[in-house]
Amino acid sequence: METSKTGYQVQSYNVPVKRYCQTLDLRDSPELIAEYRKRHSETEAWPEILAGIREVGILEMEIYILGTRLFMIVETPVDFDWDTAMARLNTLPRQQEWEEYMAIFQQADPGMSSAEKWKPMERMFHLYNT
Numbered sequence: 670m671e672t673s674k675t676g677y678q679v680q681s682y683n684v685p686v687k688r689y690c691q692t693l694d695l696r697d698s699p700e701l702i703a704e705y706r707k708r709h710s711e712t713e714a715w716p717e718i719l720a721g722i723r724e725v726g727i728l729e730m731e732i733y734i735l736g737t738r739l740f741m742i743v744e745t746p747v748d749f750d751w752d753t754a755m756a757r758l759n760t761l762p763r764q765q766e767w768e769e770y771m772a773i774f775q776q777a778d779p780g781m782s783s784a785e786k787w788k789p790m791e792r793m794f795h796l797y798n799t
Contacts, residue, residue, distance in 0.1 A: 677731070679729075680728070680729050680744075682728060682744075684746055684747070685746075685747045686728060686744045686745060686746060686747065687744070687745055687746075687747050687749065688742060688743065688744050688745075689741075689742070689743040689744075689745070689751065689789065690740065690741070690742055690743075690789070690790045690792070691740075691741045691743070691787040691788055691789050691790060692738060692739060692740050692741070692787070692788055692790055693739045693741070693775060693776075693777070693786055693787050693788065694737050694738055694739070694775070694776040695734075695737045695738075695739060695774050695775055695776065696737070696773075696774060696775070696776055697737050701773070701774050702734075702737065702774070704774065705771070705774040706734070708770070708771070708774075709732065715763060715767060717761070717762050717763040717764075717767075718763060718764065718767050721758055721761035721762070721763075721764055722758070724757075724758075724761065725754040725755075725757050725758045725761075726745055726746060726749050726754055727743055727744070727745055727749075727754070728744045728745055728746065729742075729743070729744040730742070730743050730744075737776075740790075741787060751784075752784075755782070755783065755784035756784075758783065758784075759782050759783070759784070764783075768781070768782060768783060768786075
């Protein structure tokens with residue numbers, strides 16, 4: 670069953686959350702994109718990176734792909750401060766190494782942090798509850 674057409678289950682939390690949506694483009698190479706997907710698989714993602722994401726307060730992170738375009742959704746507690754968390758994430762074990770490891774796939778300048786590479790998206794529509 671193709672979940673992209675049936676939907677993705679989301680985590681529910683006992684606290685209110687907020688969501689950040691960001692985008693990043695990959696280099697236009699089928700081989701690089703395949704390798705990028707592999708390196709983000711459950712068996713290949715570095716445990717230190719996953720632990721660091723949780724350590725800075727991120728509850729959930731999803732990355733979607735269409736061609737070379739990545740779209741990331743990050744869910745956090747309501748009191749989460751993005752800038753503080755990203756500054757802290759940048760200092761955690763292996764984070765710089767991971768950024769360099771991923772840079773060959775991404776359309777971003779060498780040495781950029783995750784917070785610099787991923788560009789925030791503006792929500793331009795929302796189906797409000799009445």
